[in-house]
Amino acid sequence: MTVLDEIGKERQQISEQLMRLDAERAKLCDQLNELEIAERTLRRFGETAVAGGERTQGRPESTAPAAAAKSRARNRQQDTKLSLNDATLKAVQAHRKGASANEILDYLVREFGMTVRPNHLGMALQRHRRAGRLVNRDQRWYLPPSAKSKRSGRST
Numbered sequence: 001m002t003v004l005d006e007i008g009k010e011r012q013q014i015s016e017q018l019m020r021l022d023a024e025r026a027k028l029c030d031q032l033n034e035l036e037i038a039e040r041t042l043r044r045f046g047e048t049a050v051a052g053g054e055r056t057q058g059r060p061e062s063t064a065p066a067a068a069a070k071s072r073a074r075n076r077q078q079d080t081k082l083s084l085n086d087a088t089l090k091a092v093q094a095h096r097k098g099a100s101a102n103e104i105l106d107y108l109v110r111e112f113g114m115t116v117r118p119n120h121l122g123m124a125l126q127r128h129r130r131a132g133r134l135v136n137r138d139q140r141w142y143l144p145p146s147a148k149s150k151r152s153g154r155s156t
Contacts, residue, residue, distance in 0.1 A: 087112050088124045089133060098140035101125065 082090075091107040092099055099107070105121055108114040125141060128134040135142045 082112060082114075084108075084114070084116060084120065084124050085127065087114060088121065088128065092134060092141050092143060095141075098137070098142045100140055104141065 087108055088104060091104045091111070094107060094111075095103060101118070101121060104125070105116060105118065108116055108121070125134060125136070129136055132144060135144045
């Protein structure tokens with residue numbers, strides 16, 4: 001056997017091993033994804049997290065500050081138990097000279113830790129407008145004059 005034949009044979013064996021390893025890696029990734037989905041489902045329905053504990057290999061856990069802040073905000077949102085409608089009214093009340101939708105969104109994140117999609121906030125604002133609880137002038141949201149007098153009457 002020549003040297004070139006030996007090299008070709010060894011190259012073939014190595015490529016077969018790589019294909020097997022790739023297949024095994026893909027299988028393990030699928031299993032890891034299924035376990036992560038199961039863990040999220042268990043958390044969502046109030047069960048304790050996976051009993052096995054620590055991760056050793058695979059994807060690293062996200063330890064970024066943004067991910068931690070998101071989870072804290074989500075926990076605060078669950079703790080407050082304040083609906084988006086009520087929180088929106090409180091945000092507009094806090095801005096006496098009117099508030100834009102972005103200012104309301106920032107207030108909800110800052111004060112209540114609520115992560116709200118802009119379209120959901122828009123729907124809540126429009127519901128309040130149709131019900132007469134808010135007024136929209138020059139793309140700013142205000143309490144109607146009748147609501148301001150009722151609010152000041154309660155505080156005295």
